[in-house]
Amino acid sequence: DPKIIQKPKYLVAVTGSEKILICEQYLGHNAMYWYRQSAKKPLEFMFSYSYQKLMDNQTASSRFQPQSSKKNHLDLQITALKPDDSATYFCASSQTGGRDAEQFFGPGTRLTVL
Amino acid sequence: QQQVRQSPQSLTVWEGGTTVLTCSYEDSTFNYFPWYQQFPGEGPALLISILSVSDKKEDGRFTTFFNKREKKLSLHIIDSQPGDSATYFCAASKGTGNTGKLIFGLGTTLQVQP
Numbered sequence A: 001d002p003k004i005i006q007k008p009k010y011l012v013a014v015t016g017s018e019k020i021l022i023c024e025q026y027l028g029h030n031a032m033y034w035y036r037q038s039a040k041k042p043l044e045f046m047f048s049y050s051y052q053k054l055m056d057n058q059t060a061s062s063r064f065q066p067q068s069s070k071k072n073h074l075d076l077q078i079t080a081l082k083p084d085d086s087a088t089y090f091c092a093s094s095q096t097g098g099r100d101a102e103q104f105f106g107p108g109t110r111l112t113v114l
Numbered sequence B: 001q002q003q004v005r006q007s008p009q010s011l012t013v014w015e016g017g018t019t020v021l022t023c024s025y026e027d028s029t030f031n032y033f034p035w036y037q038q039f040p041g042e043g044p045a046l047l048i049s050i051l052s053v054s055d056k057k058e059d060g061r062f063t064t065f066f067n068k069r070e071k072k073l074s075l076h077i078i079d080s081q082p083g084d085s086a087t088y089f090c091a092a093s094k095g096t097g098n099t100g101k102l103i104f105g106l107g108t109t110l111q112v113q114p
Helices: none
Strands: A004-007 A010-013 A019-025 A031-037 A044-050 A053-057 A064-067 A075-078 A087-094 A109-113 B004-007 B010-014 B019-025 B030-038 B045-051 B056-059 B062-067 B072-077 B086-094 B108-113
Touching (some): A004 A087, A010 A019, A019 A031, A019 A087, A019 A109, A044 A064, B004 B086, B010 B019, B019 B086, B019 B108, B030 B062, B045 B062, B072 B086
Parallel strands (some): B010 B108
Antiparallel strands (some): A004 A019, A019 A075, A031 A044, A031 A087, A064 A075, B004 B019, B019 B072, B030 B086, B056 B062, B086 B108
16 A cells, blocks of 8 residues: 555646645654656755644745645645646655655656646 | 766666666765665655765665765665666755755666666
């Protein structure tokens, strides 16, 4: 059974719209993360949460808002979508936050903005 | 400027051969270095990791070496198999004040020919 679930697998949106990417982890972890993977760019850290509290935000735009309704959930709301937001978004989790906590990644949501 | 650099960009080896992937970094405060393996359409999977207090870590056919003085690390895969064909990423994170942020390289795409 998948331990980190991301929904949907594929998402197509129009410019200016709003979407929510879902992430649930069943590893019993206390820290969760979002990363983005775009063509020709390295995997890029976006946010980290520990015990449902924001630890780090490396996203310049306020259009990206994580939402943690439960300990094992970290959704990502993206508003006013732009074509440049097209990427695969990965959720990850680790037992704890911090330096050498092993991070496990979900299968990703591939977002295309037209 | 890329904080974590990987080489080569792509590599082809014969089945049974040894694969060597390398990674370099600039920031001396990095002290945790995981390697991830990613197959098309999937999320990155943690392969092996090393802390800067060690110079070598082995796990089956996979060994990672760390050279603190030169700020370099490498991943060796012995007896390479076609199933090892994937993209490999090295990543790095800092010690103090760490929030779990991993900084990734661009990756090396490995093809193992039967």
